[in-house]
């Protein structure tokens with residue numbers, strides 16, 4: 296009989312790290328003032344989490360997959376499908392999906408990339424999308440689905456027979472440096488090792504034709520004529536990258552018998568959740584930036600838990616400080632997570648809720664990117680027997696009773712505490 300205790304996973308994105316010399320050898324978490332994180336640690340059970348496998352630096356997408364109990368080594372075939380789902384495109388198993396940018400190429404040759412983000416275009420992309428939808432419905436029998444997202448971002452889905460994801464990117468990822476000649480966009484080609492793969496060759500051919508057709512459709516478009524008249528770079532091409540193939544993922548509700556929702560600031564994770572059939576709830580004050588409103592996120596979590604069994608929430612800010620290699624910024628972001636937890640302690644009944652406080656990966660100041668270091672993690676609330684750890688942090692949590700565990704263990708641990716796990720054996 297399933298219990299109605301609730302499960303909350305709260306992640307400070309990229310929150311874990313390594314000792315920082317400027318902080319007298321403390322980590323960012325150890326240096327931050329975190330009374331609420333310390334309180335749940337004192338009354339919780341601690342350990343160290345490796346989301347994918349020990350020492351593997353996780354992407355935000357693969358980590359969230361792993362934490363939700365979906366093996367990324369088996370089920371992750373590129374980020375494209377999550378991107379496409381996140382912007383609202385329909386995805387079927389076998390589709391090949393890309394994230395794209397509206398970009399500016401030199402109208403004289405249609406190839407030289409002058410601005411990868413088309414001046415961060417923020418209006419008129421719906422009309423550009425409409426033109427692409429109307430004028431490029433298919434290429435060589437492959438159906439083209441295309442949709443715009445915020446600013447210059449957009450997504451492309453190829454649907455048809457004989458295609459796969461083993462192809463290269465079109466986006467050169469380089470904007471021209473001052474005084475340097477601009478790069479041309481890349482032709483899509485089969486990946487090394489797939490040169491003779493007829494599906495990869497065909498996919499590359501379709502992508503290249505799509506990109507050329509986009510230039511023909513967009514360069515002459517009224518929106519771009521207007522932009523040029525206003526001295527703005529025209530959004531006269533789209534450059535695909537981040538390819539992936541859609542696979543079937545068992546819906547979260549079927550897999551666990553739990554009604555799940557996600558409160559996150561990362562589009563990619565939002566797309567993953569939609570892919571898993573989870574509800575996506577946006578906190579009104581969440582900006583995805585360092586100025587995000589953590590109380591708004593916490594309030595949204597509290598109200599979402601009222602009508603869901605499971606919530607995963609993610610606060611993006613700590614990751615930004617890690618990527619910027621800025622200890623003070625990251626300390627401020629960790630303290631935002633602390634204030635969110637303080638709000639949850641005041642407004643949630645942890646007699647009937649179990650929470651995991653962790654990160655999706657570490658983003659150490661000294662690395663400036665995701666690392667494979669284990670993540671300090673606390674379980675708190677319903678069902679949890681506290682250990683002796685007194686404060687939240689890398690060194691402290693390593694002393695905890697949960698030891699070192701993997702992302703694949705997380706849902707088992709949580710459903711055991713909540714009482715919704717199933718017995719293995721008689």
Ligand SMILES: [Zn+2]
Nearest residue numbers: 308309355655
């Ligand atoms: Zn992340």
